[in-house]
Amino acid sequence: xxxxxxxxxxxxxxxxxxxxxxxxxxxxxxxxxxxxxxxxxxxxxxxxxxxxxxxxxxxxxxxxxxxxxxxxxxxxxxxxxxxxxxxxxxxxxxxxxxxxxxxxxxxxxxxxxxxxxxxxxxxxxxxxxxxxxxxxxxxxxxxxxxxxxxxxxxxxxxxxxxxxxxxxxxxxxxxxxxxxxxxxxxxxxxxxxxxxxxxxxxxxxxxxxxxxxxxxxxxxxxxxxxxxxxxxxxxxxxxxxxxxxxxxxxxxxxxxxxxxxxxxxxxxxxxxxxxxxxxxxxxxxxxxxxxxxxxxxxxxxxxxxxxxxxxxxxxxxxxxxxxxxxxxxxxxxxxxxxxxxxxxxxxxxxxxxxxxxxxxxxxxxxxxxxxxxxxxxxxxxxxxxxxxxxxxxxxxxxxxxxxxxxxxxxxxxxxxxxxxxxxxxxxxx
Numbered sequence: 075x076x077x078x079x080x081x082x083x084x085x086x087x088x089x090x091x092x093x094x095x096x097x098x099x100x101x102x103x104x105x106x107x108x109x110x111x112x113x114x115x116x117x118x119x120x121x122x123x124x125x126x127x128x129x130x131x132x133x134x135x136x137x138x139x140x141x142x143x144x145x146x147x148x149x150x151x152x153x154x155x156x157x158x159x160x161x162x163x164x165x166x167x168x169x170x171x172x173x174x175x176x177x178x179x180x181x182x183x184x185x186x187x188x189x190x191x192x193x194x195x196x197x198x199x200x201x202x203x204x205x206x207x208x209x210x211x212x213x214x215x216x217x218x219x220x221x222x223x224x225x226x227x228x229x230x231x232x233x234x235x236x237x238x239x240x241x242x243x244x245x246x247x248x249x250x251x252x253x254x255x256x257x258x259x260x261x262x263x264x265x266x267x268x269x270x271x272x273x274x275x276x277x278x279x280x281x282x283x284x285x286x287x288x289x290x291x292x293x294x295x296x297x298x299x300x301x302x303x304x305x306x307x308x309x310x311x312x313x314x315x316x317x318x319x320x321x322x323x324x325x326x327x328x329x330x331x332x333x334x335x336x337x338x339x340x341x342x343x344x345x346x347x348x349x350x351x352x353x354x355x356x357x358x359x360x361x362x363x364x365x366x367x368x369x370x371x372x373x374x375x376x377x378x379x380x381x382x383x384x385x386x387x388x389x390x391x392x393x394x395x396x397x398x399x400x401x402x403x404x405x406x407x408x409x410x411x412x413x414x415x416x417x418x419x420x421x422x423x424x425x426x427x428x429x430x431x432x433x434x435x436x437x438x439x440x441x442x443x444x445x446x447x448x449x450x451x452x453x454x455x456x457x458x459x460x461x462x463x464x465x466x467x468x469x470x471x472x473x474x475x476x477x478x479x480x481x482x483x484x485x486x487x488x489x490x491x492x493x494x495x496x497x498x499x500x501x502x503x
Contacts, residue, residue: 238250309479431447443462
């Protein structure tokens, strides 16, 4: 069903028709006035039936009219056509649902799964925050108690196949929490990502352990476990922040696998807050930059025999990696290769975006749905323009890259706990 409502911008009096694709889920609103570029935000609350729909809009006021200068399409599930100026010669309009393509049962199931996750996001946020706070405070007994006694249906389904009485020490608790949270996050993983995470665990890291056992042990012995663990606790905090905004990205998830076929001149998105995504991008950028030393060490072991051999003999590992002019340059250079450990990590960062955010040099073109980032440095000015859709996909890609990093760190600390710290692994046996 499509619903038409009419609004007037609170700042320039431009009139717009909101053409909303109504479904079973609320519709976030993040659009811009076609004339003055002021941000118009809010939500369409679907309620229980079409008669109970309520529109809560900030930046524009509803008017009694059936005409407007422009049309802005709104949809929580589908891509929209970019803002257009109305004319009497306009042809009949297809709904956003019909434009989305032929019915695909698997695609529809994934979209509904993601929408349901967003609806229940408060539970996921609360659970992830609490479980990792307990883990950081070594409250193993409370973690075990939660998994054994929680009445939540998702936890109940896990109890059918997992004996949580075996969560005895911190290593067991870490594995149980990571396993559970990974399953919670499955709807946020584009197709194929879960398999890649499994490969990191069962093929890449395990392969290094089996083929280069002595070199891997030497690396673990000198590894600062506290700093690795501290980094591991930063990742759930980022994931929580991402969950809070992921409902704005559903049309991009729905088109993730066929993104290259999208007409970026015509198609857009009506749910995404650029400001909030810039914050997510910055946090993900910092996490990725800070992560890469561990992956370099594992790659060196895999391809050159020891963690401190970069292909030209052994060197001081820390001195080598600290010798780059910036974390960004280091990240770009060490991932610029064909080694499979860096798959999923290449080309994920743009320092113009990062630096423009730090200097508040971001210009949003709401009419054409473009963002221009400007970085001024030492007399030089670098600019980078990207569409809303491309930037939203970049944020999804960053999230996926961080899931890859998380798995590498998690597997490394697990092996260190068992082989170096001599902790007994009970969970999963």
